[in-house]
Amino acid sequence: MESAVREIATLRHDALFYGTDEQLVAGLVPFVRDGLAGGEAVVAAVTRSNIALLRDALAGDAAHVSFIDRDEWYRRPATTVSGWRSELDKALEDGHPSLRIIGEVAFGPGPRHPTWTRYESALNTLFAAAPAWIVCPYDSRALPPAVLADARRTHPTVVDPDRRGSDRYESPAELLRRVREPLPAVAGPPALEMPLAHPDDLLAARRAVRTLAAGWPEDRLDELQLVVTEIAANGIEHGRGRRQLRFWSTGDRLVCEVDDEGPGPADPLAGYAPPRGGGRDGGWGLWIAHQLCDEIAITTADGHTRVRLALTANPA
Numbered sequence: 001m002e003s004a005v006r007e008i009a010t011l012r013h014d015a016l017f018y019g020t021d022e023q024l025v026a027g028l029v030p031f032v033r034d035g036l037a038g039g040e041a042v043v044a045a046v047t048r049s050n051i052a053l054l055r056d057a058l059a060g061d062a063a064h065v066s067f068i069d070r071d072e073w074y075r076r077p078a079t080t081v082s083g084w085r086s087e088l089d090k091a092l093e094d095g096h097p098s099l100r101i102i103g104e105v106a107f108g109p110g111p112r113h114p115t116w117t118r119y120e121s122a123l124n125t126l127f128a129a130a131p132a133w134i135v136c137p138y139d140s141r142a143l144p145p146a147v148l149a150d151a152r153r154t155h156p157t158v159v160d161p162d163r164r165g166s167d168r169y170e171s172p173a174e175l176l177r178r179v180r181e182p183l184p185a186v187a188g189p190p191a192l193e194m195p196l197a198h199p200d201d202l203l204a205a206r207r208a209v210r211t212l213a214a215g216w217p218e219d220r221l222d223e224l225q226l227v228v229t230e231i232a233a234n235g236i237e238h239g240r241g242r243r244q245l246r247f248w249s250t251g252d253r254l255v256c257e258v259d260d261e262g263p264g265p266a267d268p269l270a271g272y273a274p275p276r277g278g279g280r281d282g283g284w285g286l287w288i289a290h291q292l293c294d295e296i297a298i299t300t301a302d303g304h305t306r307v308r309l310a311l312t313a314n315p316a
Contacts, residue, residue, distance in 0.1 A: 012133040013124055014163065015155035017148065019140045024050060025057045027159055028102060031135055035100040036064050041091035044102035045073040046137065074106035075316065077119035078272055078290030081126060085273075088130055098131035105136060113147055114179050115295075120154035121175040122272050135159070150179075176268035181297035184310035186248040186255050196235050196243040196258065205232050205245055212249045216313040223292045224311050228256050230285035231307055235260050239305070257308040264298055264305035271296070 018024040028044075032054070035042050044054060045068040055062040066087075074080055084101065091099040107116045123134065138151050152158055152168040153175055170178075192208055195201065209225050216224065235243045241261030248255040265271075271290040275283030289296055295310040 011124065011127045011130050012157065013127075013155050014133075014135045014157045014159055015151040015166070016135050016137045016159040017140055017151070018137060021053055023161065024137060024139075025053060027161065028054060028135065028137070029057050031100065031102075031133075032058060032065060033061055035133070036061055039096060040098045040100050041087075041094065041096040042066070042100045042102075043068065043087050045070045046102055046104040047071070050104065050137070070104050070106050074116070076290065076293070077115060077122070078287065080119065081122070081272055082291070084123075084127070084132075088127075088132055092131070098133070101132060101134040103134055103136050104139075107143065107147055110144075111182055111185075113144075113150075114182055117147070117150045117154060117179055118176055118181060119272075120151070121170070121172045121179070122269055124154070124156065125172045125269060126273055173268065180299060183297045183299060183306065183308045184255050184295040186308075187250075188248075190246040190257075191249045192247045194245050196232055196239070196245050196260075199233070199236060201236070201245075202229055202232055205229065208247060209254075212247055213254055213313070216252075220311070220313055220315075224254060227289045227292050227309060227311065230288050231256065231258050231309065234258070234285045235307070238262060252313040253310060254312075255308060255310045257306055259304055259306050261303055262305050264300040270298075 016024075016027045018027060032042050032044075042064065043066040044051070046054070047070055051067045051069070054065070055067070058065065073083065084103075087101070088099050105116050105120065107113050120136065127134075136151070136155065138148055140148060152166045153170045155166055156169050157163060158166045191212060194204060194208065205228055206225050209228050210221070213221055213224055232245055235245070235258040239258070239260030239262045243258065243260040246257045246259070265286065270283070271286035274287050289309055292311070293309040294312050294315055297306075297308055299306050
């Protein structure tokens, strides 16, 4: 990878495709060493095997890199975004001019691929003005062709093996409209359905949660009640027409859905980051839900907006 300009004023976001260990090392070691030489902080969230590869290849320079097990890091997009924001803030507070990130996304099973593709796209807006350079390794030996193809849509620049602009790149505004977050799966009719029309209905919703999730760890039950209250309150305040709250329960997993006849959030990035301006005009509910839920999706179709979220008693 080419040497970088020392001052990184705005985000650079690359997809690095590799099919051998040697290609990974050749693509990332110069990137790391160039950053360290310029006084930049470097963080790498990659697989455990790739941590070992990079440590060996970097030798003494590895001591100056923060390594993270990517399977611990990539669990929920919103918490990963918060984690990168914290890493950036720490780097700047420590006097580094910028941060270099190696982020090897854990895409997980097929139904989760759109979730993490949306995350990769959202980074381009969320960190647009950040002094950061993110390189996302994509293992062509392990990832399905659709994920590899989507990487060219979510990254302005690709390395394959040379660094160049992606001719398939789509702006987040375009991609987030086209790639929909999959609704958490449910089976059969809901275990409970209730109307949402008045703030007093929130008490009934909290009681329902306590009943349906009886036996859950108390701290997780508190989180579940908080999320359901926030999403239901959003439905009451911002929804239109007939508003319904539904629950599906399988013991250790609870799915909640708020359905209304409103247009849904105008901002496709709603929930990925704390609301602007400290949330004086609201917006905390979706952010809280994204932080705590195992899955969350918002869809608008046929005159209905659905916010469906899933939580498990003991998240991984």
